[in-house]
Amino acid sequence: MMRATVAMLLTLVTTSGFGSDDNADPAKLLVRMSEAVRQTTYAGTVVYQTDTRMESLRVIHEYRDGSVRERLVSLTGDAREIYRNNEEVICVLPQQRMVTIDQRAHQAASLLPSLRRDNIASLNERYDFEHLGDERIAGRLSVGVLVSPRDDMRYGYEYWLDRETHLPLRVVVLDAEQQRIEQMMFTDVAYAERFDDALFQRDADTEGYRVVRHADESPRLRVPARWSVAQVPPGFRKISHSVRKGADDRVPVEHFLFTDGLATISVYGANSADGNLQDVRAAHSRMGALNVVSRVIDGHQVTVVGEVPARTVEWVAERLQLASVEAHAGAALEPMLPADNDAEGAGSPSEEQAMPETQDD
Template sequence: MARYCLVRLILVGSLLVAPVALAGDHRADLLLERMIKAVENLSYEGTFVYIHGQKTETMQIVHTRDEQRGQRERLVSLTGEPREIIRDDNILTCIWPASRSVVIEPRRSRLGGLPAAIPDRGFGPDSPYVFRLEDEQRIAGLPCRTVQIEPRDDLRYGHRLCINEESGMLLKSEMLDDEGRVIEQFMFTSIHFPSTVADDKFTPVMKGEGFSTYRVDIHHSELPPDPGWKVNEIPDGFHLTSVTKRPMAANQNPVQHMVLSDGLATVSVFISLAESLDDLYVGTTRSGALHAMAVPSGDYQVTVVGEVPEATVRMIADSVIHEGNGQ
């Protein structure tokens, strides 16, 4: 059975069309609002570089939106493992030539193909971030203005977004650690904005003879989540945004998935019954900005994953409990 499409194609940030009211410089607020709309609504074609951990990937993207077809997007890897992702408004098609597999599933959110952290909700005066407009740069031959996003504590990362003021398009994004060092970044190397995008731009090019197709109906496969599972110590600024439970290809037992978000950073908590006690493990891993921590809870394995500092995933993992009898 094939893997789910977007366990992580490239860890992409939320690109939502809803306007935001952010803490900090009002000019930065307005530019971010324009950027969110531009990324969702503009027609654009381009190539970008994504650097995370020790990996550098080059990706090609084409995107458009119209009243008849909604939002469409095609993302193709130009380096590394071949893969192709096509999003046709409500359907996501993921093509993996190495395993000769195609996975088709409903699109779960408005996630787009750009690996950048974008606010997904408004922030008030108690925001865990401060937003500030800074200097101008030149990316992919276009001028862009920098928006600095600084965390108020060490539980989350900072960000720098460079936005073309004329179009509102995001051209570069950097994720920063607590010392201001870049730990992950994406940047367009070329981009243009066609007035129309031909339908054949969204036709798969990697499919061929002998590919197996898997269709995932996430609504049919969802199970009632266990309400006994709780995160006892949620970091300041984070809130529980969703709880689901469904079978997964890599585990014969269903997996409960809890999502915590502060409006910019997102942390996932996965909980599943271990097939045997020998399968339970403890440990942390890191890949670029991504931290993961696994801890046992009785006969269950708890795994916490997110683009946040290790201390944040550790705080969450150590505080996952089950209330009540039976699990």
């Protein structure tokens, strides 16, 4: 009798009170997830796993008065501390005695995935969405959403969202055979209204550390584009383009950012009239879901990076084209100043704001 009563109670608990999510469009659940990623204040332990490695992180994330701050501390492997204040991301590497400073858009800066509400319509053209049911993760009941690509140019995903907060407690990246190639999962999570400021203070003493600013921290240069992509992968579009020269760059670097609304691809190419590298076979590497292809075109180094299948970054690398030296001759390496009001925009916007463009399939 007691066993039957317990079974009945468990059935009631797991089948009641969650109707709104059960009937919700699974794609719209991902919009709620994106809002939760930014606007939820939480702390927890995260395990990140690929086919070759596993590591754990402690994360503290706070949303207060429209601003976001976050701290990540590695619990395994080399010591690392990462701090985010809105778009500014600071990474402290004690082993290398180095601090890196970067400016990123919210989607790129956050540990957890997010997407914009206005991307859902376009995502429906390239992905299918379906419910996966319920699962307990980090002691919380979660609802699953499966995102399946309609071609082999992108990965599939499983998102497991906290039923109450919609925070993603587990994210799995799937290859074409539905095999897991990367996953992130909370092992514990707690929610709060705010955290003490002391929790966001650095543990490492960084006095005497080398400070490296990412190229995107340097001013955009007023130089013609040297690189173009003859045809982007189906469903992707170019959302930003800039030319910059960081303190450690030998020549200016041209950067393109492409997205299908969920996956992203970055292209980095040397923006210089002088190319003296020997043509070599393209080098390909992979770490988890991230694929990288580097090659030399007409003596210039180019690198394509994306959380997409290998064939997709290779597609882009094979379609990169270099403008002639004559078309590039006479260009001055002139920074774009904040007071500049020409058509290309002023100042030094973030990657996702810089020179927005739309490119057809």
